[in-house]
Amino acid sequence: MESKISILVTCLTFATAFQLLLPLSEASLKVGFYKKTCPRAESIVKSTVRSFVRKNSGLGAGLIRMFFHDCFVRGCDASVLLDPSPANPDPEKNSIPNNPSLRGYEVVDAAKAALEKECPGVVSCADIIALAARDASFLLGKISYKIPTGRRDGKVSNNAEVLQFLPAPFFNLSQLEASFAIKGLSTADMVALSGAHSIGRSHCSSFTSRLYPNIDWTMSQRFGFFLRRLCPQNATVDGVVPQNFFKPNRLSAQYYFNVESLIALFFSDWTLLTSQKTAQQVDAYTKVPGLFEADFAKAMVNLGNVEVLTWPKGEIRGPTCRL
Ligand code: HEM
Incomplete structure (x- = not known):
């Protein structure tokens, strides 16, 4: 009996220590962490x-x-x-x-x-x-x-x-999936986060391999000719174009319409159509209002958990973030 109790106590001590040690990094991230120390x-x-x-x-x-x-x-x-x-x-x-x-x-x-x-x-x-x-x-x-x-x-x-x-714009789907998986993120997170390509810009050099010498068959040919005018082959400066020609400043499901219409800039965008699962997710974002926004929010929280340092690891850098 005594030995059973001592085994139980050892197991419990071990489990508690394990619980305390293992999820330390994620366990101590919390909403409103600065509420007391810096309320504003x-x-x-x-x-x-x-x-x-x-x-x-x-x-x-x-x-x-x-x-x-x-x-x-x-x-x-x-x-x-x-x-x-x-x-x-x-x-x-x-x-x-x-x-x-x-x-x-x-x-x-x-x-x-x-x-x-x-x-x-x-x-x-x-x-x-x-x-x-x-x-x-x-x-x-x-x-x-x-x-x-x-x-x-x-x-x-x-x-x-x-x-x-960091994944490159010429990655195929399995390369993209692998680069997210290694960071603990799912393919579904990857598809949702890619919606960030509804905003901002890209330098021509990130996609000109899809324009010259031939317009890639994975891209709308009309879109390819249009991009060629904005990104001439022997340009001396690396031009920039919007990621999304419809509403370039609106973070929205428009990206997924662009992917389906073959008018997204990168090969990596197009590859989301190359598996049934990812293509279905893309399609759902074009059809179900609010779905992209909800998934994007969750995926951003997941992204924010990647390999975080929490006390006692790391430091609070200052007075500037650059040094
Ligand atoms: C899935 C793999 C991804 C690849 C291969 C990729 C690649 C790229 C490339 C090549 C650019 C253009 C950079 C330039 O030439 O100026 C870009 C822009 C951008 N990416 Fe991604 N990206 C990926 C995922 C993401 C994710 C997960 C996010 C955020 C959640 C993101 C947000 C953005 C934004 C907002 C821009 C525009 C930036 C600006 O206007 O300054 N991307 N991406």
Whole structure:
């Protein structure tokens, strides 16, 4: 009897220790993390994002993309914001997917400056990115959701890791699925998050391989000829075009109509049609009002859980998010 009790006690102790240790990172993210330590944190980020996005809605697109690019490389730890320094001589922001196309850094700078005035050393840069992406989703798509906070910032940022983890516009479906799966995200999350390609822009260089020497058969030929005029073959500057020619500043299910009509910019967009499951999800977003918005909100929360650092790991970077 005594030995049975001692086995039971050992098991329970083990289970409790296991519970305490295992989900530490996700367990301590919570909605309203700054409620006591910096009550105005979320409203400060929101008003900063609003003031920038009102002037330039492209920055809202930039912030949503920044959240994705941050979370896919070393988790959502603001490593994408670090400037070159002796500790990180060649950081993520120098990489091909981020330079020169990633934008919105000045919005994070302004939010961090305001937060440091209000409550110095409290709000992480990783949370600023997550909150800013949430606020941009509302401003551009009326998509509203609560995002858990409590992320801490990383100290390492390395250019070489970016191409290893971020999917490329020439990826096929299984490559896309693999790059999301490795980050703990489902194919359904991937399809929903891709709706972010209803806003913002792309440089011609991201898709000209679909235009020359022949217009890819996976693209509407009319659309291909139209894009050729905007992105001439021997142009000296890399032009930019909207991702979505209908409502370029509206985060919406229009992306999925574009995919089905073969008028989305990237091969990776087209590949969503290449499995029955993903094609059905695409189609559902074109047919069921509100479905895309609901799934996008959930998928953004999932994206925000990727490999997060929570206390005692990481730091609260400051006074700027760049160093
Ligand atoms: C599924 C794999 C994905 C691929 C291959 C991909 C690729 C790209 C590329 C090549 C660009 C254009 C960059 C340029 O040339 O300027 C772009 C833009 C963009 N992407 Fe993605 N992306 C993917 C997923 C996502 C996700 C998950 C999000 C966010 C949730 C996202 C949000 C955006 C936004 C908002 C833009 C426009 C940015 C701006 O206007 O500044 N993308 N993406």
